[in-house]
């Protein structure tokens with residue numbers, strides 16, 4: 058039986074939740090499920106924005122049929138060819154053989170790659186800035202390469218100010234009946250999964266996300282319809298501000314994330330002692346055992362925290378397996394702008410510190426602290442001072458980093474969304490490009 062919700066009077070959500078999937082893309086656990094969003098516009102012409110994963114095909118086809126109410130499907134806009142949004146495209150083509158597929162050239166090629174070169178398609182090929190008028194609505198197509206695949210594009214409906222944003226602004230987690238972010242306490246209950254989604258899915262492509270955000274702030278947006286997670290119609294600026302921060306690789310939390318790999322508990326013990334000393338100094342800490350917590354969780358935390366400590370035993374003359382995987386994962390997600398320190402352990406030839414430094418030190422704008430702790434099997438009593446010095450070095454780096462930044466920055470911050478206007482004076486008629494509030498909602502930095 059169909060299960061749909063209206064987004065606006067002529068736009069219908071025809072997607073579905075999947076709560077049975079264990080690993081999204083085969084690698085990211087989704088304990089709270091995931092939604093595959095698809096939207097049907099009922100204008101003079103009917104337009105379907107993307108399809109869904111094969112796992113929810115039955116209800117999706119029923120949703121589309123119900124929402125069409127006996128009308129023909131005129132267009133299907135394919136914004137992203139990853140199969141979680143396109144696996145059921147072939148089913149749509151079978152059911153609505155006269156439908157026109159609206160996509161760019163790269164997408165068209167991928168359609169044939171996925172479904173075979175013999176597929177019969179009516180294609181309306183679009184490029185940056187092309188417009189499709191469907192009656193009352195006017196759809197403008199904007200390319201968003203590498204957010205998250207090279208063929209990705211987004212669509213802006215100027216009639217209602219809706220941005221169909223493909224994977225951007227999505228989150229892990231099923232919708233559970235709620236369609237709009239303002240129907241839940243998003244920032245309390247969903248931000249963590251939104252961050253994990255962002256960092257792991259598009260975290261590598263900060264520059265490309267920034268390019269998309271520039272296009273987004275140039276148009277008036279009243280609603281964002283992503284392909285996963287909630288539709289945004291309120292407090293859009295707050296969420297866009299998060300995307301600004303994440304895509305600039307700016308930490309959200311001043312504090313220390315400590316990730317450790319410990320076979321017999323001795324490396325873990327030093328990590329705990331360090332965390333206690335940092336807490337004594339009033340520093341916020343977060344700890345992970347990399348053999349227990351999935352990498353996607355730690356990658357997200359590394360994007361959140363300002364300072365990172367990696368502690369690993371030496372294993373087969375290298376870094377312990379799970380720590381090695383984590384560090385390479387962080388490198389492949391392009392993590393940057395962090396201050397890091399290392400703790401190594403080795404009963405006869407400790408090499409993990411040097412090797413961890415090589416991986417993380419090669420990333421952009423990383424400050425590697427000279428202070429470190431090197432154990433031989435376990436922490437000797439006389440090494441407690443080394444841990445103390447490491448804690449002090451981290452706090453000293455924290456104060457040094459925050460002080461000049463505050464002195465240097467001159468400008469005004471939007472109290473609504475966090476947008477920063479740089480300059481000595483804020484023009485009286487200034488309008489925030491993110492949340493559209495006026496100069497009265499800004500305050501000096």
Ligand code: FEO
Nearest residue numbers: 139141205224284
């Ligand atoms: Fe949700 Fe890149 O697919």
